[in-house]
Amino acid sequence: MTVSWLDLPASEVDEAARLLLGWQLSANGVTVRLTEVEAYSGLGEDPASHAHRGMTARNEVMFGPAGMLYVYQIYGMHFCANIVCGEEGRAAAVLLRAGSVVSGLDLARSRRRASRRDSDLAAGPAKLMQVLALDRTANGTSVIDGTGPLTVSPPLATDFSVSAGPRVGVTSAHDVPWRFWISDDPSVSAYRRHTPRKVS
DNA sequence: ACAGTGATACAT
C-alpha cells in the first residue's frame, strides 16, 4: 500500500493531515471515513503540542516512527488518538477528530447510545474512539502494518473539497489554521471556542 | 454555560 502521508517530513505535518482526510479507519468491527483532523508540529515548535516541552511518559510514542498511534486520556474519561507523522524524534502528529461511519453501523450505534443522529456517532475525537472501541491499549501500535487494532485504507474518492481553520480547544497558536475537514460534511465536530477560564 | 472525571505535569 502506498501511503502518501507517511513519508512526509515533520515540517509538512499540515499536508499530512490534509492527505489523511477521506482515509478509512477500521477497528473492532466498525469502519469510519475520516472527515476532520488537526496537525500538531513537534518539539519546541508548537505551543499547543503535547510534545512541546519534550518527552514524557505520556507522549513518548510521538517521538517514535511515523505510523504509530499516540493515544492519550483526557478529563479522566475520554481517549483521543493521533497518528505520528514525520521523521523519528520530531514528534509531529495528526489528531483524528471526526469521521462518518461507513460500516458496522449497528455496532457503532450500540457503542454511542447518547448519539441522536448517525452523523454524530463519531463527530469528535473521543466519540471516534468510542465507536472504534479503542482505548489506551492502542497506544504505541502501528496503523500501517496490520499488527495493531486500528488499520487504515485509502480513500474511495478524492473529489471532495477541504476546509481549514483554527484548531479546537487550543488557547495558543490560534493563528495557525491547522484544523482540516471535508467541506460540508455533517459528521464534522461542532467547533467550540476554548472554554474561558474562570477568573478568580 | 457547566459539571463530570481522574490522569498528567510540574512545582514544592
Next chain:
DNA sequence: TGTATCACTGTC
C-alpha cells in the same frame, strides 16, 4: 507530596 490544567462530551 500538592494542585492546576486538560487537543472532551452530554445535558442544561
